[in-house]
Amino acid sequence: EIVLTQSPGTLSLSPGERATLSCRASQSVSSNFLAWYQQKPGQAPRLLIYGASSRATGIPDNFSGSGSGTDFTLTISRLEPEDFAVYYCQQYGSPPNTFGQGTKVEIK
């Protein structure tokens, strides 16, 4: 099973700042099948990025994904108030699908 490690655990930033979230895999993610989700309290997760770098439908372009192999990054270019949430990466290239433990982006 591929283990995904997200860092940092918590990111304290101010609105308007840039957020850089990391997801590292214990082995190469097949075909870069790596997704990013956003989850707010009391809500289901929302797909942001799939295939490491493709934005899901309706996701604003201040969200971007990059990386390949074992190292992936989610960048939020300029934090809006509604972007403060928990973010998870997931690999779906090698069963079983696995999630990272999450990064909380909180208001500084």
Next chain:
Amino acid sequence: EVQLVESGGGLVQPGGSLRLSCAASGFTFSSFWMHWVRQVPGKGLVWVSRINMDGSSTGYADSVKGRFTISRDNAKNTLYLQMNSLRAEDTAVYYCQRSLDYWGQGTLVTVSS
């Protein structure tokens, strides 16, 4: 509009059984792989199981293998998760997920005596 609505959660004693359902609408259900994902409140997401479009192929996390069974009824646009031999550590919110992109709102399963 795509909708996924889970039901069937509740309180069950250790060793008991529960069947979760996920009613799908707004898309061609039979054209998508489906998943169950669970989350202990306040904790992270854990993938549980998946099923292919016609139900001929399934997969499970090691933690539930042999106890949980995923299935689907494409005529009823419904996904199921039969959960047997439930343990306290199965307590979580269970979400159904369409492929990658849509999630239901979840149903809470509590395993406790």
